[in-house]
Amino acid sequence: MKRLIGGAAFALACGLSLSGCIDSATPILKDSQAVFGDRPNFQLYGLRKGFAIEPERVTFAWKDSVYRRIHGGLRDVTAFSVHPFENGLFIVQSTSTKQPPMTEYAVMRKLTGGVYQVTVIDEADADDATRAAHCGKGEKNDRSCRITTREQLFAFARATAARQKDDGGLAIRLRDDEPKPPHRR
Numbered sequence: 630m631k632r633l634i635g636g637a638a639f640a641l642a643c644g645l646s647l648s649g650c651i652d653s654a655t656p657i658l659k660d661s662q663a664v665f666g667d668r669p670n671f672q673l674y675g676l677r678k679g680f681a682i683e684p685e686r687v688t689f690a691w692k693d694s695v696y697r698r699i700h701g702g703l704r705d706v707t708a709f710s711v712h713p714f715e716n717g718l719f720i721v722q723s724t725s726t727k728q729p730p731m732t733e734y735a736v737m738r739k740l741t742g743g744v745y746q747v748t749v750i751d752e753a754d755a756d757d758a759t760r761a762a763h764c765g766k767g768e769k770n771d772r773s774c775r776i777t778t779r780e781q782l783f784a785f786a787r788a789t790a791a792r793q794k795d796d797g798g799l800a801i802r803l804r805d806d807e808p809k810p811p812h813r814r
Contacts, residue, residue: 650749651764651774651785652731658722658779661710663691670803673702676746679795686803695724711737720786721747731773734782735797736790748789748797755788 670688674681687701695708707730709723719737724730734750752764752774763781764774776782 650733651752651776651782652733653776653782654729654731656710656722656724656732657776657782658710658712658720661694661712661722663696664711664719665689665691665696665802666805667691668699668805669696670805672801672803674799674801676796676799681799714783714786714790716790718786718790720750720782734786736786737800738790743802745800745802746797747800748792748794750782750785750789752785754792755785759784759788 668688668690670686673685673687675683685702688699689696689709690699691697695710697708698706705726707724707726709721712720712722714720714736717739719739721735721737723733723735725733735747736750738746738748740746752760755763760774763776763784765777774785776785
């Protein structure tokens with residue numbers, strides 16, 4: 630998902646391999662809906678210090694309760710889903726192509742009609758007590774924060790949402806009938 634928000638890099642939210650981002654062995658949220666329709670097109674940008682960088686156009690298709698990439702970048706993500714959260718925010722749940730596959734998470738905030746900021750949920754956004762109570766560790770030498778429950782996910786999502794960061798990614802929803810750009814060589 631991090632690629633979803635980070636354009637050429639989903640930083641949808643920091644690079645997929647950055648430490649500090651939470652993950653789970655399998656998807657935690659099961660209540661996904663096609664909030665963007667059946668075949669959405671997006672123009673994606675990475676956000677660094679409030680500036681949009683690394684533009685990328687991507688088309689997804691809704692299948693089996695997730696959005697799957699059918700055209701464009703985001704090769705690091707096999708699928709993602711969007712789940713309503715609190716205060717008008719959403720949680721984006723994405724499955725990476727890493728081996729073994731992991732599920733990663735981001736907070737999505739609607740900025741205006743069809744424009745969304747996506748920020749990777751980062752364990753560093755939470756206080757020490759929250760990290761100690763909710764953050765497990767994965768494999769040996771794995772520095773990520775491994776979660777297993779909705780409650781853990783929501784605790785970290787609240788902490789990231791409260792930070793109002795100016796990095797992550799920007800996703801602009803395009804018309805579904807928008808013509809595809811010519812192929813670059």
